[in-house]
Amino acid sequence: MTNTQVTLVQIDNYGPWTVTPEPRREVDLQTLQSRLYADLSQLIGNRGGYVFFTRFDNMIAVTNGLDESDHAMIQESVGNRYPVTVSLSVATGTTPAHALADATDNLQDRGSAQDKDRREILCGRTIGEDHRTDEDVEIAHFDVIDATGEYTDRLSAFETFIEIEQGYATLMKEMHGEHDALSFFVGGDNVIAACPTLTEGAYLDAIDHVTEVAGVDLRVGVGSGKTAHEAGMDAKHALEEARASGDAVWFAE
Amino acid sequence: MTNTQVTLVQIDNYGPWTVTPEPRREVDLQTLQSRLYADLSQLIGNRGGYVFFTRFDNMIAVTNGLDESDHAMIQESVGNRYPVTVSLSVATGTTPAHALADATDNLQDRGSAQDKDRREILCGRTIGEDHRTDEDVEIAHFDVIDATGEYTDRLSAFETFIEIEQGYATLMKEMHGEHDALSFFVGGDNVIAACPTLTEGAYLDAIDHVTEVAGVDLRVGVGSGKTAHEAGMDAKHALEEARASGDAVWFAE
Amino acid sequence: MTNTQVTLVQIDNYGPWTVTPEPRREVDLQTLQSRLYADLSQLIGNRGGYVFFTRFDNMIAVTNGLDESDHAMIQESVGNRYPVTVSLSVATGTTPAHALADATDNLQDRGSAQDKDRREILCGRTIGEDHRTDEDVEIAHFDVIDATGEYTDRLSAFETFIEIEQGYATLMKEMHGEHDALSFFVGGDNVIAACPTLTEGAYLDAIDHVTEVAGVDLRVGVGSGKTAHEAGMDAKHALEEARASGDAVWFAE
Amino acid sequence: MTNTQVTLVQIDNYGPWTVTPEPRREVDLQTLQSRLYADLSQLIGNRGGYVFFTRFDNMIAVTNGLDESDHAMIQESVGNRYPVTVSLSVATGTTPAHALADATDNLQDRGSAQDKDRREILCGRTIGEDHRTDEDVEIAHFDVIDATGEYTDRLSAFETFIEIEQGYATLMKEMHGEHDALSFFVGGDNVIAACPTLTEGAYLDAIDHVTEVAGVDLRVGVGSGKTAHEAGMDAKHALEEARASGDAVWFAE
Ligand SMILES: Nc1nc2c(ncn2[C@@H]2O[C@H](COP(=O)(O)OP(=O)(O)OP(=O)(O)O)[C@@H](O)[C@H]2O)c(=O)[nH]1
Ligand SMILES: Nc1nc2c(ncn2[C@@H]2O[C@H](COP(=O)(O)OP(=O)(O)OP(=O)(O)O)[C@@H](O)[C@H]2O)c(=O)[nH]1
Ligand SMILES: Nc1nc2c(ncn2[C@@H]2O[C@H](COP(=O)(O)OP(=O)(O)OP(=O)(O)O)[C@@H](O)[C@H]2O)c(=O)[nH]1
Ligand SMILES: Nc1nc2c(ncn2[C@@H]2O[C@H](COP(=O)(O)OP(=O)(O)OP(=O)(O)O)[C@@H](O)[C@H]2O)c(=O)[nH]1
Ligand SMILES: [Ca+2]
Ligand SMILES: [Ca+2]
Ligand SMILES: [Ca+2]
Ligand SMILES: [Ca+2]
Secondary structure, three states: OOOEEEEEEEEOOHHHHHOOOOOOOHHHHHHHHHHHHHHHHHHHHOOOOEEEOOOOOEEEEEOOOOOHHHHHHHHHHHHHHOOOOEEEEEEEEOOHHHHHHHHHHHHHHOOOOOOOOOOOOEEEOOOOHHHOOOOOEEEEEEEEOOHHHHHHOOOOHHHHHHHHHHHHHHHHHHHHHHHOOEEEEEEOOEEEEEEOOOOHHHHHHHHHHHHHHHOOOEEEEEEEEOOHHHHHHHHHHHHHHHHHHOOOEEEOO | OOOEEEEEEEEOOHHHHHOOOOOOOHHHHHHHHHHHHHHHHHHHHOOOOEEEOOOOOEEEEEOOOOOHHHHHHHHHHHHHHOOOOEEEEEEEEOOHHHHHHHHHHHHHHOOOOOOOOOOOOEEEOOOOHHHOOOOOEEEEEEEEOOHHHHHHOOOOHHHHHHHHHHHHHHHHHHHHHHHOOEEEEOOOOEEEEEEOOOOHHHHHHHHHHHHHHHOOOEEEEEEEEOOHHHHHHHHHHHHHHHHHHOOOEEEOO | OOOEEEEEEEEOOHHHHHOOOOOOOHHHHHHHHHHHHHHHHHHHHOOOOEEEOOOOOEEEEEOOOOOHHHHHHHHHHHHHHOOOOEEEEEEEEOOHHHHHHHHHHHHHHOOOOOOOOOOOOEEEOOOOHHHOOOOOEEEEEEEEOOHHHHHHOOOOHHHHHHHHHHHHHHHHHHHHHHHOOEEEEEEOOEEEEEEOOOOHHHHHHHHHHHHHHHOOOEEEEEEEEOOHHHHHHHHHHHHHHHHHHOOOEEEOO | OOOEEEEEEEEOOHHHHHOOOOOOOHHHHHHHHHHHHHHHHHHHHOOOOEEEOOOOOEEEEEOOOOOHHHHHHHHHHHHHHOOOOEEEEEEEEOOHHHHHHHHHHHHHHOOOOOOOOOOOOEEEOOOOHHHOOOOOEEEEEEEEOOHHHHHHOOOOHHHHHHHHHHHHHHHHHHHHHHHOOEEEEOOOOEEEEEEOOOOHHHHHHHHHHHHHHHOOOEEEEEEEEOOHHHHHHHHHHHHHHHHHHOOOEEEOO
């Protein structure tokens, strides 16, 4: 059974900052946000975690393998290099959705996202080294079948984007509502989901649902491991198997 | 009447690269993508343009004010600093959607996005300095009303994300289908759209549509200018006016 | 005759910031400094200028082609994305050393580098478009002859570094004292100098001086142009010619 | 007694790459080099190590606490995100200079820095967890006394730079020749040295030597620890003590 450790990363009081003393250049905000995300990708990723950009001012990470001191270091490093600070709230649960709900609750209890006195909160508990197992994290890597031939090389770039986006909007909602999973668009035609332990049937249902509602055909590779990186790398290899075999769902080994 | 210059940025043969010789670490792909986007934001943004991350492997930019040599320099700079190269296709039109459709067509004619011999294409025509006007670009900056109070401080971070995402998925499709506009999520609760000249009624209809379909309440500030930056900065100020006055739509001036 | 426009970039009140409230992690300072430098390289470089890291808290740029509004935009962009701000002071002169001396004077008049109330100064005058010529900037690109065979592949990495460094320390002082030129180490075995119009004899003397004092053998390519980039690119091509022909000094064209 | 683990980072075949097919824009090279350094600072730094930019194409790191797999991951991450690759050679020794000499030898044995077939070498041995002690690393943090008042606020920015640079050139050579230490300029008026266990007298001699030869007055804080970060942070605190007390040398605790 999975035991996902999820960290909510929230930029402190960011909305007001973006318009103080007057609205800041959008390209600078975009640069700031995407670089902060890139930095967190490296800081978290190089310890085996995954972080997703989500809304950029609120990012969600799967952090199995990172302890409190790792979190503290990441928070300090951001504070040392950016004009904004971040709060981090971590929680664990048998499903990623539950873990994130707890992490969010906990942070909300410390004050509003736009409370100017709430800065650099670091709260929650990580999983002790002794309680970690090889099945703590399940990652599903979804991919659109032949996106290049079906969309990119045929439609206008925005029409392609609409298709991918509607497929993602449908998938993320379904996977959350039905399976307590957290699904994130990661660029191109790819969606990575942090899932609880799910059956092949569950993945098939989700894929069928997206085909029906949004008309987009997906395949998925699934992996599990001690960290997001291990599970995710297995999922990528499983996806290659699915690509080769033509199956819609493939579980690593 | 608007005359939007749109540039399609496509990473050359990126899909195969991500899995050759075997799947690359996801965190490195995320870092690569978001930094490439940040760099384009600066390169394009510091000449008055806007670029949106879209699918990351295909990015869309509003580039009024950038000529062919600017495009060539940007392409060269990316080639000098990344393990991947980009193709750039530029086109202009009375609506952003038409311009992008032409730019896409043009690039598709040079070969597939996954053709390994199609590299660093630079095609299309920019608007001559003499033909540029102060109304070439119209930018609408949409924002969710009280996202912090309604969602961020109340729901789980993923539930909030679902709301924002469904609102965006609805808006992008409506604005494209009804108004030939290109709408991009830019983080937080914000969507920036490159639009043709639209009436207040058109914006009101779009906002109403999102409320009905997705249950998300938006306001919008609209600006126009010679470049995306000028129009966008006006739109930001207009949005501040809308925020202050309580109006759903506010046009700059 | 050259007419070099030089900009001094100084991080405001940086020393105190590095130790407040207590000493910050050195790796974060290094990251901050080198990224700020990389950003300035792009911001200034993409307008045809060159910037050198120098001491990192004080950087020196050759900015022919950038006007006041370019400087203001660069200053704003840094302020939007870093926890520190920068002051910019620009001056022009028939020699780079004089221009920089004036720029420094001007900034010193506004307050100390560690005055906590002196922030984001933008002072000095740029060269009007009408007064710019194709010979405003002279760039010399120095390179150690066979650094790989002589040092890198033979000595310990630090011994190699000592040789390169002593060569640079000798060259920078000589070129400044004798020729009012500003020479900067740019990595590897390369030094780039912003020079006034100098004769072949002057370059030969400098090279001989370095051989005598530091025992390091250099060659140099020299170019001139309207911007640092143009002059510098010519200098690079000239250096390739020097490399091929075996000459110690080569002037472009 | 110290047991410093040193890693030599060398960009593979970089010289030829910079001029193929013709010389690349200098600003792009500068951006590439400084970002690669910033990335290594984070990758190595977040595991407790220190890396110094040195010549940028050859960087030197103190990596106590990083094992082979950390090195492999760093090498892979660079390869995934840059147009160039790096070789890493690690060695340990009772003095930093000896460790680096061994690391360099080892890499040289695998081929020239400009051998186009020598790519992504990873060689050498790291210190086993069981053999690590709290005194493995000694870091000295040197700083110019009142650099702002003596130089920055008085001289031209280049004259100040010359003073700092001559001071550094003198110090690096002395500390290497007399004490087998590796000293690196880290920006501003600061030099950080990886040292063997040295006496107060040794530091005083080095400082006196710099005053005599280069006329620059230094103070130094010294710390030791299991990693460069621990030793370096102690050194920074010691430097604050020296600053407060007026002593030329201060050892942590
Ligand atoms: N983030 C991420 N994106 C990927 C990855 N692999 C591919 N992509 C993206 O997906 C896009 C499409 O590539 P593919 O999925 O290989 O191509 P396709 O045309 O859909 O073909 P098939 O998937 O093989 O049917 C690429 O441009 C990338 O943006 C990956 O591992 N991670
Ligand atoms: N990209 C971008 N994002 C912004 C901008 N302004 C605000 N945001 C984002 O929007 C989020 C929410 O901030 P606000 O819209 O100010 O807050 P709100 O709670 O919705 O309140 P009101 O909009 O004032 O009703 C912030 O965290 C930012 O992520 C902007 O100019 N550009
Ligand atoms: N900044 C910068 N560095 C360069 C450039 N060209 C070479 N280098 C650096 O110089 C180092 C040595 O390369 P080369 O100068 O080509 O090699 P060499 O062994 O000295 O051989 P020759 O110069 O051909 O005699 C490289 O590793 C780079 O770090 C350049 O255009 N700009
Ligand atoms: N890399 C690095 N640079 C620093 C650090 N502290 C200060 N600096 C640099 O040193 C410069 C000068 O600052 P200080 O040394 O505080 O100032 P000072 O005028 O010499 O005064 P005193 O050192 O107090 O005598 C700053 O601008 C920074 O560039 C540090 O911890 N690390
Ligand atoms: Ca696909
Ligand atoms: Ca809002
Ligand atoms: Ca050379
Ligand atoms: Ca000092």
